[in-house]
Amino acid sequence: MEKLNNEDKESRRLWHRLNERFVKAMATYHLIEDDDHILVGLSGGKDSLLLLELLACRSRISHPRFKVDALHVRMENIHYETDTSYLQQFCDDLGVTLHVRTTRFEVGSVETGKDARRQKQPCFLCSWNRRKQMFNLAQELGCNKIALGHHQDDLLHTTLMNLTFQGRFDTMPALLKMRKMPLSIIRPLCMIEEKDIKTYAALQGYQKQQKICPYETNSHRADIKEIYDAIERMNPEARYSMWNALNADNKLIEE
Template sequence: MASWGKLTFAQKKCVSATGKLMQQTEMVSHGSRIGLAISGGVDSFLMLKVMLIRQAIMPFPVELMVLHVNPGFDPDSHLALADWCAANGVSAHMELTDYGPRAHTDENRSNSPCFFCAMQRRKRLFELCREYGLTHLAFGHNADDNVVTFFMNMLQNGRADGLSVNESFFNGNLRVIRPTMLLDKKIVIKAARQWELPVWENICPSNGSTKRDDIHDWLRSMWRHDRRIKNNVFNAVTRQQVNLTSKKV
């Protein structure tokens, strides 16, 4: 039996769908050095677990490194992640910032707190990738995130764009990838619970009251009584984003 043991249906789904998307969009290659952006939430922690399994399955070697930028609401929240990485032999860089609290002060007058905090954390992640010589930066966005982003862009910006699956940055020196973007949120939550991942709660004061949350609630109201609507929307948006990526690589 493999070192990760026997997998449940939900866990197998996560591992296989991630592998399918990685292969279809040519995400990584021999010698790729992948930084995993881990916030500590269920999505990114699930990606970390799945990527460790995929690393063992791949026919060529790749390196994985956890990158965690604590936004500063709880200085000790990442200790569970640090212990988990140590127990599983995963290299990690973790640092404490004040991005979250600053996002909710007068310093940030022109943007939403989420935009400010996310922008600062992503900038720092890019810097860490350069400092460690990483070739890829992976985010744990899933199919639900992709659909919500698509409708946010369409309704607020007039663009029919979701999340990129595999995108080049800095003249090709870094690729941003989203290996778990085929996964339904329910599958992600179920598999993470079965793996008993030490996910922690998001205590940001803006959590649950953002424009993204509003659009997600609106979408759920549309398909609450007809599962086919959700399936059709998810399939259409996911297919578009994967096809766009496949044409570029």
């Protein structure tokens, strides 16, 4: 009983910290406004589950007033699985409508675009097709914002990837206003560390994906993560230095 009480206290303290950083990100980067209709990309991983929980809880507060829907995209030809019934129950408990779409792509196929080499990569094609489903549903539902579950570590890893492979100082912004459609991409977890999400997910008993993506560790991103971890071991303040640099160079809002 004492252990359960301690875990409950730890979960409440952690929720408070996660929510505090979520609200700070909302205010700092102007992510949510009155009358927003937000579509959340719900992959079923810990990050998207937390994102939906934070947004759903916040939507019950009168200011700002906004509505939340969730989308789970099934990819027919990529062999990883998420229990859709679990996602449905998760959404039902939060009072959020879940939409499920199924799509596919051919590995090695080339979609229209400039960089054919990049487009042959399965991760790029999978992401591109998922985003396409999200944009289509957002417009069908009349959503003006799409929320993605990228946390601070994701943004910092992307910064290192862009420096290393693209020769530019850039990242995934917390707020990105699309130029060709009336939509904005928001990343409300941008000020939350991955380790806190992992701890909260374990305490809350978030269900893990039944099978992970076969390409999950076969990418430059996995290599960059190892490099970033080594940098943090060398300098525990590196996270804050990089984040401050992104802020100073206005890389976290793209309008």
